[in-house]
Amino acid sequence: MRPLDGSVALVTGASRGIGAAVAVELARLGAHCVITARTQGGLEETDDAIRAVGGTATLLPFDLEKDAEIDKLGPSIVQRFGRLDVLVHAAGVLAKLTPVAHIMPNDWKEAVGVNLTACWRLIRTCDPPLRAAPAGRAVLLTDSVAAAPGAFWGLYGFGKAGQQHLAQSWAAEVAHTPLRVNLADPGPVATNLRANAMPGEDAALLRRPADVAPGIAALCLAGETRQGQVVRVALAH
Ligand code: NAP
Numbered sequence: 001m002r003p004l005d006g007s008v009a010l011v012t013g014a015s016r017g018i019g020a021a022v023a024v025e026l027a028r029l030g031a032h033c034v035i036t037a038r039t040q041g042g043l044e045e046t047d048d049a050i051r052a053v054g055g056t057a058t059l060l061p062f063d064l065e066k067d068a069e070i071d072k073l074g075p076s077i078v079q080r081f082g083r084l085d086v087l088v089h090a091a092g093v094l095a096k097l098t099p100v101a102h103i104m105p106n107d108w109k110e111a112v113g114v115n116l117t118a119c120w121r122l123i124r125t126c127d128p129p130l131r132a133a134p135a136g137r138a139v140l141l142t143d144s145v146a147a148a149p150g151a152f153w154g155l156y157g158f159g160k161a162g163q164q165h166l167a168q169s170w171a172a173e174v175a176h177t178p179l180r181v182n183l184a185d186p187g188p189v190a191t192n193l194r195a196n197a198m199p200g201e202d203a204a205l206l207r208r209p210a211d212v213a214p215g216i217a218a219l220c221l222a223g224e225t226r227q228g229q230v231v232r233v234a235l236a237h
Helices: 017-028 040-052 067-081 105-131 154-173 192-197 209-218
Strands: 008-012 032-037 057-061 086-089 137-141 180-185 230-232
Touching: 008 017, 008 067, 008 105, 017 032, 017 040, 017 086, 017 209, 032 040, 040 057, 067 105, 086 105, 105 137, 105 154, 137 154, 154 180
Parallel strands: 008 032, 008 086, 032 057, 086 137, 137 180, 180 230
Antiparallel strands: none
């Protein structure tokens, strides 16, 4: 028996980077993974990796800026699976590193849409199926910049701070239920997002998505008791 055998996990941002690696890890632990992102090809690559570890996936390509698509998620998961055991919200955008006074309307719209509004709508639509699971687990990816604002990081950081606030409020609201909601801070990881933020950095010196995926997946197991915590993800050994 694997720890997540028979369970259903929804992973956003699963076309590449940390979300893709977490989906593969959850599948390796036995979960059927519903994987979402915009890029069909990336989802197919994640699906291949999931099959390679003996897992199964449902591919759900859609744009998190399309509110109505998010709202359909919870009801369709209930209809197909009856419950949702695990939610990992890894989708996110850097938008642009820029002085606050120089933020342009389109960059603001994308940052609010993906990093904040989508998070609220995802919580709203996934709360009922997560509560229907015997030990629902939700993990939202955060960043240390949420608690440490710095020059040029405002556009990305305010979304992460808002997401953290929403998640911790949600955690307090469901504290009396079996549902556990936590945030995972992976630290610097070699992904597209990091490369865009730090173009001169040697990615070979950073953790890879597969290094942090087991620590994030561990927060999704039934034995997890933390609630509303920001968990700094430890390296896999
Ligand atoms: P990444 O490689 O750039 O992946 C981002 C994911 O988000 C992709 O799968 C992307 O898929 C998806 N996404 C972006 N916009 C979307 C949209 N409009 N609709 C649907 N999906 C969308 O980034 P990552 O580094 O793995 O980041 C994962 C999470 O970790 C983020 O929340 C990030 O803030 C957090 N984090 C990362 C680091 C780091 O150093 N990498 C550090 C701290 C926290 P499509 O483009 O295919 O839609």
